[in-house]
Amino acid sequence: MKDKLIYFLELTGFTWFIPLVRLSAGESPKHQMQELGKMVGVPLFAIAVFLFLWHLGAAKVITSLGQVPGPTQVWEQVNVLVDEHQASREREQAFYERQEQRNAARLEKNPDAEVTIRPYTGKETFFDQILTSLFTVFVGFLLATIIAVPIGIVAGLSDTLYSALNPLIQVFKPVSPLAWLPIVTMVVSALYVTDNPMFEKSFITSALTVTLCSLWPTLINTAVGVSSIDKDLINVARVLRLNYFTTVWKVVIPASIPMIFTGLRISLGIGWMVLIAAEMLAQNPGLGKFVWDEFQNGSSSSLSRIMVAVLTIGIIGFILDRITLSFQKFFSYDKNAVIR
Amino acid sequence: MDKYLNIDHVSIDFPTPNGPFRALDNVNLKIEKGEFVSIIGHSGCGKSTVMNIVGGLYKATEGGVVLEGREVDEPGPDRAIVFQNHSLFPWLSCYQNVELAVKSVFGASRSRKQIRDWVEHNLELVHMSHAMHKMPSEISGGMKQRVGIARALSMEPKVLLMDEPFGALDALTRAHLQDSLMDIQADLNNTVIMITHDVDEAVLLSDKIVMMTNGPAATISEVMEVNLPRPRKRLALTDNPDYNHYRSEVIHFLHERHARKVA
Numbered sequence: 001m002k003d004k005l006i007y008f009l010e011l012t013g014f015t016w017f018i019p020l021v022r023l024s025a026g027e028s029p030k031h032q033m034q035e036l037g038k039m040v041g042v043p044l045f046a047i048a049v050f051l052f053l054w055h056l057g058a059a060k061v062i063t064s065l066g067q068v069p070g071p072t073q074v075w076e077q078v079n080v081l082v083d084e085h086q087a088s089r090e091r092e093q094a095f096y097e098r099q100e101q102r103n104a105a106r107l108e109k110n111p112d113a114e115v116t117i118r119p120y121t122g123k124e125t126f127f128d129q130i131l132t133s134l135f136t137v138f139v140g141f142l143l144a145t146i147i148a149v150p151i152g153i154v155a156g157l158s159d160t161l162y163s164a165l166n167p168l169i170q171v172f173k174p175v176s177p178l179a180w181l182p183i184v185t186m187v188v189s190a191l192y193v194t195d196n197p198m199f200e201k202s203f204i205t206s207a208l209t210v211t212l213c214s215l216w217p218t219l220i221n222t223a224v225g226v227s228s229i230d231k232d233l234i235n236v237a238r239v240l241r242l243n244y245f246t247t248v249w250k251v252v253i254p255a256s257i258p259m260i261f262t263g264l265r266i267s268l269g270i271g272w273m274v275l276i277a278a279e280m281l282a283q284n285p286g287l288g289k290f291v292w293d294e295f296q297n298g299s300s301s302s303l304s305r306i307m308v309a310v311l312t313i314g315i316i317g318f319i320l321d322r323i324t325l326s327f328q329k330f331f332s333y334d335k336n337a338v339i340r
Numbered sequence: 341m342d343k344y345l346n347i348d349h350v351s352i353d354f355p356t357p358n359g360p361f362r363a364l365d366n367v368n369l370k371i372e373k374g375e376f377v378s379i380i381g382h383s384g385c386g387k388s389t390v391m392n393i394v395g396g397l398y399k400a401t402e403g404g405v406v407l408e409g410r411e412v413d414e415p416g417p418d419r420a421i422v423f424q425n426h427s428l429f430p431w432l433s434c435y436q437n438v439e440l441a442v443k444s445v446f447g448a449s450r451s452r453k454q455i456r457d458w459v460e461h462n463l464e465l466v467h468m469s470h471a472m473h474k475m476p477s478e479i480s481g482g483m484k485q486r487v488g489i490a491r492a493l494s495m496e497p498k499v500l501l502m503d504e505p506f507g508a509l510d511a512l513t514r515a516h517l518q519d520s521l522m523d524i525q526a527d528l529n530n531t532v533i534m535i536t537h538d539v540d541e542a543v544l545l546s547d548k549i550v551m552m553t554n555g556p557a558a559t560i561s562e563v564m565e566v567n568l569p570r571p572r573k574r575l576a577l578t579d580n581p582d583y584n585h586y587r588s589e590v591i592h593f594l595h596e597r598h599a600r601k602v603a
Contacts, residue, residue: 230427232423232425232427233427233429235397235415235421235423235427236423236427236429238396238397238414239395239415239416239417239421239495240440240441240444240445240495241414241415241416241417241444242444246444250440251429254429254431255429255431257431333431334477
C-alpha cells in the first residue's frame with residue numbers, strides 16, 4: 001500500500017508528499033523530517049525571500065498607472081477576480097431564470113406560442129478565459145502532435161527523407177509566432193468561410209499558430225529518437241520479417257517513447273508560451289486577450305490584474321509540464337530513468 | 341552442391357570515401373545439417389560480416405549463400421540470430437519477447453494455446469521458467485542471453501547464428517551457458533554457426549572450427565575438424581590429450597601464423 005502510494009506520488013510529481021507518507025508509516029522520523037525540510041522547507045523559504053524582494057522593489061517604481069503592484073495588491077485582485085466570476089455566474093443564472101419564467105407565462109396564455117431561449121451574452125470572466133486558453137492550446141498541441149509524430153517516425157527511419165526535411169525544419173523552427181500570425185489570420189479568413197461557424201476565427205487562428213510553433217521540437221525529437229534506436233533491435237524485427245507497420249508499432253514506437261515525450265514536453269511548453277501572444281493579437285477570448293484588455297483599460301488596478309494573469313500563466317504552464325512528465329514516466333519502459 | 345548450407349565464394353566490399361573496401365574475399369564454406377561450426381579469428385577480421393551475410397542482413401558483393409537449395413537474399417526466421425548483447429526488447433517481459441517471435445513466425449498456423457505452450461517450452465529449455473514474466477532490466481546479463489537463445493530457438497531455425505553470444509559475460513556465467521547450449525544441442529541437433537574469439541569455447545562446443553585470416557580481404561585459412569566424443573564434459577576434457585592438441589592448434593594459428601600486427 002505504502003509503496004504503491006509512493007510510486008503514484010513519484011509518477012505524478014508530488015514527490016514532496018513522500019516523506020509525509022513515510023512518516024505516517026512510521027519510518028525513521030528524524031530522517032524523514034530532514035527530507036521534508038529539504039523538499040518543502042527550502043523552496044518555501046526561497047518563495048518567501050522572493051515575495052519580500054518583490055514587495056520592496058515594486059514600491060520604488062511609479063508608472064503612469066500608479067505604483068507597480070506588490071504581492072498584497074496582486075492578492076487583492078485575485079479576490080476581486082473570483083468575486084467578479086461569482087457575480088457574473090449569478091447574473092447568468094438569474095438571466096436564464098427570468099427567461100424561463102417569461103416563457104412559462106407565455107405558454108400558459110397560449111400553448112402554441114413559440115418560445116426561444118437566448119444565450120447569455122455577458123462578458124467572459126477571468127476563469128472562462130483560462131478555460132478558453134486551455135482548450136485552445138490543447139487543440140493546437142493535439143494538431144501539432146498528430147502532424148509531428150508520424151512525420152518524425154518516417155523521417156527517423158529514412159535518411160533520405162530526413163535530409164529532405166531537415167533544412168525546412170531548421171528554417172521554420174526559429175520563427176516567432178508573431179510573424180506567423182498575420183499569415184495564419186489571412187489564410188483562415190480566406191479558407192474558413194461558413195455561414196454557421198462551429199469555431200470562432202480567432203480561436204482557429206490562435207490554435208493554428210500554436211500548432212505551427214510547437215510542432216518542431218516533437219518532430220525533431222521523434223526523428224532523432226527513432227534514428228538512434230539500437231540497430232540490433234531493428235535487425236531482430238528484420239529477422240522476424242515484421243512488415244513496416246508492425247515494426248513501427250511493435251519496435252520503433254516503444255523504443256522511442258522517451259524521446260517522443262521529451263519532444264512533446266518542450267512542444268507543450270512552447271505552445272503555451274506562444275498561445276498568450278497569439279491570443280493578444282488574434283483577440284481569442286483567453287488569457288492573452290485578458291492581458292491585452294487590461295493593458296488597454298489602464299485603470300489603477302490593471303497592473304495588478306495583469307500580474308495575476310502572469311502568475312496564472314506560469315502556474316498553469318508548470319502544471320501542464322508536470323502532467324506530460326507523468327505521462328512520460330507512465331509510458332516509458334525504463335521506470336528507473338531519472339527524468340526532470 | 342548437396343551440402344545443407346553452402347557459403348559459396350562470398351566476397352563483400354564496403355563503400356568508403358577512398359573507394360570500396362574489401363572486407364571478405366572468396367569465403368567458401370560448406371556445412372552439414374546438424375553441424376556445430378565455430379568461426380574464430382582476431383577481432384575486426386570479418387567474422388561477424390560472414391554471419392551477417394548468412395543471416396541476410398548484408399548482401400554479398402560476389403558469390404552467395406545457399407540454404408537447402410535456396411539462395412539467401414533477406415533476413416528470415418529460418419536463420420535466427422543470437423546477438424552479442426542479447427537485443428531483447430526492454431519494454432517486453434521475457435515471455436513477451438519470445439512470444440513476439442513465436443507469434444510472428446507461427447501466428448497464422450498455431451492456436452493460442454499451442455503458441456503459449458511453445459513459448460513456455462523454449463523458456464524452460466534455457467532454464468528461465470522461473471523468471472519468464474520479469475522485465476529484461478530485472479534479470480542478469482547471463483539470464484538475458486538465455487532468453488535471447490530461447491527466442492532464437494523458438495523460431496525453429498534451419499541454421500542458428502550466434503554472434504559472440506557469450507562474449508559479454510563473466511567466465512563462470514559463460515561456462516554455465518556453454519553447458520546449457522551443449523545440452524540443448526544434444527536434444528535438438530540444430531545446425532549452428534557461432535562466432536567467437538574464445539579458443540576453449542570453440543574447441544568445447546564445435547564439430548568444426550573455421551579459422552579466418554586477418555582483414556582486409558579476410559578469408560578462411562583453415563578448417564579443423566574436432567573429433568571429440570559427445571557428450572563432452574568440461575572437467576574431463578582438461579586432461580584429454582586430443583582436446584589439448586586441438587586447443588594448441590587454434591592458439592598457434594591465432595598467435596603465430598596470424599598474429600595481429602601491432603601498428
